[in-house]
Amino acid sequence: MAAMIPTPPTAVSPAIPAPQVRLSVAPMMDWTDSHCRVFHRAIAPHARLYTEMVHANAVIHGDRERLLAMDPVEHPVALQLGGSEPALLAQAARIGADWGFDEINLNCGCPSDRVQAGRFGACLMREPDLVAESVAAMIGACAVPVTVKCRLGVDDEHRFEVFLDFVDRVAAAGCRSFVVHARNAWLKGLSPKENREVPPLRYDWAYRLKRERPGLQVVVNGGIADLTEATAHLEHADGAMLGRAAYHDPYLLHRLDVAWFGGAERSRAELLRSLRPYVEAQLERGVFLKHIARHLLGLFHGERGGRAFRQILSEGAHRPGADWALIERALALTESFAARDAA
Missing domain, CATH: 3.20.20.70 (Aldolase class I)
Incomplete structure (x- = not known):
């Protein structure tokens, strides 16, 4: 043709x-x-x-x-x-x-x-x-x-x-x-x-x-x-x-x-925390955390603590009342792995 x-x-x-x-x-x-x-x-x-x-x-x-x-x-x-x-x-x-x-x-x-x-x-x-x-x-x-x-x-x-x-x-x-x-x-x-x-x-x-x-x-x-x-x-x-x-x-x-x-690379935790105002605004509107958290699960892909990050969000985001504190808990555990490696 x-x-x-x-x-x-x-x-x-x-x-x-x-x-x-x-x-x-x-x-x-x-x-x-x-x-x-x-x-x-x-x-x-x-x-x-x-x-x-x-x-x-x-x-x-x-x-x-x-x-x-x-x-x-x-x-x-x-x-x-x-x-x-x-x-x-x-x-x-x-x-x-x-x-x-x-x-x-x-x-x-x-x-x-x-x-x-x-x-x-x-x-x-x-x-x-x-x-x-x-x-x-x-x-x-x-x-x-x-x-x-x-x-x-x-x-x-x-x-x-x-x-x-x-x-x-x-x-x-x-x-x-x-x-x-x-x-x-x-x-x-x-x-x-x-x-x-x-x-x-x-x-x-x-x-x-x-x-x-x-x-x-x-x-x-x-x-x-x-x-x-x-x-x-x-x-x-x-x-x-x-x-x-x-x-x-x-x-x-x-x-x-x-x-x-261009620009400087930001850490995964810093990027995620920049999302906090959006997440909290959505929660106030009645959106369940699980609908947002499912998109975040791969953020620590290939990193130490990535599996723990996914597990905490996967298990907790669907529960009634789940809020930003769950994400901070997942971040804290993930960051603890990094701190342990650096010690």
């Missing part, structure tokens, strides 16, 4: 400032809620953050106060939408922009059975014209950047030309920024978890896309696990998006933020 050279679209999505795409945290279902994003913002002031995927229908008809919950400190933060009906996606994009999101991202990469049944997510890689129509409608409906997160292909389609054609058709509709999860999505025979691990990573496709379409912003996603690897991607693409590594080892986000944007 010959690659299509993009023609100028009738409307072009606004550009995202280059520094804002350098470091980002992937949208992750059941993980990247507002509490998680506030925590990530505290440890990585320059990272671009993403919501969990929300279906366009839910945005239009559902509980927006819950689904679109966002604290002002989160900016810049993007709303990721799922769906395949251009008119509904446009309406949801307009709502998202009105609620203050800095970007609307269309999910073309999720491989779950539920997503396939609804004709959205990764299966949209097979329908580039529908994605282009959807993107054009979204761009026409809101003033913030409209972006796409996609895979390299689906199932046993392994031709770069097909991937490039998908990107070109969507770019021709006005999209200028693509987050590329550098694996295929297997829609048959693999679970969503396996789809994040089994299909081989091919970062070179994302790099080649950037070389051949230098006018597009290309962010690399998939399997990025440490500072050295993340930094290497910046030699070939506009940014690196971390997923599970950012969640399970959030201090990595802080180290990347410092390495790429």
Whole structure:
């Protein structure tokens, strides 16, 4: 299949400032809620953050106060939408922009059975014209950047030309920024978890896309696990998006933020204590500590006392009346390990 050279679209999505795409945290279902994003913002002031995927229908008809919950400190933060009906996606994009999101991202990469049944997510890689129509409608409906997160292909389609054609058709509709999860999505025979691990990573496709379409912003996603690897991607693409590594080892986000944007590294305890006003404000609103603490469990990943930190929060945060004192108790025990090692 010959690659299509993009023609100028009738409307072009606004550009995202280059520094804002350098470091980002992937949208992750059941993980990247507002509490998680506030925590990530505290440890990585320059990272671009993403919501969990929300279906366009839910945005239009559902509980927006819950689904679109966002604290002002989160900016810049993007709303990721799922769906395949251009008119509904446009309406949801307009709502998202009105609620203050800095970007609307269309999910073309999720491989779950539920997503396939609804004709959205990764299966949209097979329908580039529908994605282009959807993107054009979204761009026409809101003033913030409209972006796409996609895979390299689906199932046993392994031709770069097909991937490039998908990107070109969507770019021709006005999209200028693509987050590329550098694996295929297997829609048959693999679970969503396996789809994040089994299909081989091919970062070179994302790099080649950037070389051949230098006018597009290309962010690399998939399997990025440490500072050295993340930094290497910046030699070939506009940014690196971390997923599970950012969640399970959030201090990595802080180290990347410092390495790429400057400043001094702060200790894990100092970063966590900076979150205290937010946590106490949420508790006063009736939020249970467990809903916040679950996002903090990996902060001491790989450190002495990290297991004790996780254990105290895991066992205590769900109990009635659990408050900031529990977090201080977990920190004190963790710090006692460090003091013992230093003695």
